[in-house]
Amino acid sequence: MVNQKVSNQKGLTVKDLVTTGIFVALIWVTMLTGGLPFAPNPLLTFYMPLGSALLGGPVFLLLVAKVPKRGPIPIVGILAGLIFFATGMHWDMDIEYVLGGLLGDLIAGTKKYRSVKLNIVAYICLCLGATGTYIAFFADPTAWSSLMLGGGTAQSYLDAMNGAAQGWMLPVILLGTAVVGAFSGFVGGKLLKKQFENRHYRMSDGTKAGLRFDPRTKLLLLLLTVLGATMAPSLMYEIGLVVLVALMALVCGEWKKAVLGFTAYVLFYLLTLAVTRTDGSSLQTTLMAFLGLFHKVYPCGFLAGIMIATTKVSEFLSAMSRIHAPKKLVIPFAVMLRYMPAIREDWHFIKDAMRLRDVSPSLAGLLTHPVRTVECLYVPLMMAASKAADELSIASVTRGIENPRPRTCLVQIRFRAADLLAVVCFTAYFAAGLFWKDVFL
Known part of the structure; x- marks a missing residue:
């Protein structure tokens, strides 16, 4: 694991918040990539939490290693809940993600975020947030179906889902999500230990012609x-x-x-x-x-x-300052939104580099050489995120983001x-x- 020196300043610094925002974007991408193949199918949707937990372990552990303080894990849970709320998911999933982040933070904090095992348990707690909607479903299928139908879910989808549901599925979902989360965390721990133990971010220029809105x-x-x-x-x-x-x-x-x-x-x-x-x-x-x-x-x-x-990020931060929104949520949220497009650009560079090393960035390559392919994917992606977090936090501090006085904007x-x-x-x-x-x- 990365041995980062904890700042003497209590609480989260701007660098911590920027780092959290970047890694929240990565964690969200891994959740979406793993869960999307299951969610649209009413017969496979029950296994969506398992898929969502599969890929995020290494990214989560690197986040905790870089920011070993109270705050980043609950922020991940809160922002994940907000994103799922914005996409129309069941309200219980949003609440479970928030609770999972809080519980995970308490568990990892007992050893000051330096225990890999407890950090993996914290990741499992976060992953169990995706099971919230299924807990609500098995608790009261009729009420759940009525709520989702009112939200626009197709009746045929709900009928197929109710027909496929079995009583034994809920324990399998909960236990399976915990096992997959533990496996992802275990792989992440080994990967980070091997690669990191010793050892661009772009924003809108706002110059396009058109009306500007607050x-x-x-x-x-x-x-x-x-x-x-x-x-x-x-x-x-x-x-x-x-x-x-x-x-x-x-x-x-x-x-x-x-x-x-x-x-x-x-x-x-x-x-x-x-x-x-x-x-x-x-x-x-x-x-x-x-x-x-x-x-x-x-x-x-x-x-x-x-x-x-x-x-622009400066406009967004100024507007949020006007409504007295908490910086501990505003800064990671702004950075997360801005870093997501950069992940796509990094992905193209990583694929080109993998081809130069005769490593196939495809499903066939993952099946034939799983360890080598995963290492070639995760390590450059997390290195780029780590470097972007350091550079961006330095730039933000230089531009006065820590200034307690009200923000100004051109x-x-x-x-x-x-x-x-x-x-x-x-x-x-x-x-x-x-x-x-x-x-x-």
Whole structure:
């Protein structure tokens, strides 16, 4: 493990918060990569927590090694819960992630975050957060199904899920998630011990032509979009919501994102119509479950991408300072959003380097040479994240992020007529879907 010297300053420093934000982005990517193959299938969805726990162990352990203090583990749980809430997951999953982060922090903190075994137990606690929705399902399937149906989940998906559910599954889900989390943590401990024991980050320039919106307005629009997508009465309403987001992208100067985003959604919309006209089968149920999830998440992801592309970190931090949001959440959240696009760029560089070493960055390469492939993937990715965290924290401190006085920004952070118009449009569309559902059926 990495032996990092703990700062004499009590609490989390800016460097700690920046490091946490970067590694939260990596942990979220590993959760999504491992869990996505299972979630859309109503027969396999019960094993989604196992897949989500498979890949994140090394990243989690490196985070704890770099920031051995109270705070980062609960922040991971809180941000994971917020992200899953934004994507329309059951509320019990959000709560379980928060509780898992708090419990994991207490366990790892008993040995001052220097015990690898206890850090692995903390990771298991965090992974068990994904089981929250299934605990609620087995506790009361009828109430769970009713809530998810109201949130837009397809009836065929719920019927198939209820038909496949067996009483023995819940213990298997809980025990399996713990075992997979322990395995991932064990591999991570060995990997970090071997590679780290002794021993770019880009942000939006905000120069594109277009209207500028207050970051607080964008967050409010995102909340309205999440609620609208969750309560959407039909696909017609969903496509109208995507049109609204595309118009938002156009007025912000992101015309390419607007065209590509709307075109991609239209293609999936036509695919959904084609699937609904096929004969009922298990394949149709699986496709409808995936497409149903896609339609709920896409508008939120579309608008979030526009927010990231058009908001500087300094603007976001200034806006959050105006509403007195806690820095311990704001800084990691801002860094997480900004670092996610950099992961894709790092991934392309890593693949090129692996090919030069005659290592195949594919599923076949993972099956034939698992240890070598995992090492060539994880080590460069975590080294890049670690280096970015150090460089970014130094730059942030140099620019005065620790200054206790109110933040200033070259761009005036205030509500304008454009902000009011955008809020009115999104609110009116949300109200139309809530009170005049028949119009969209």
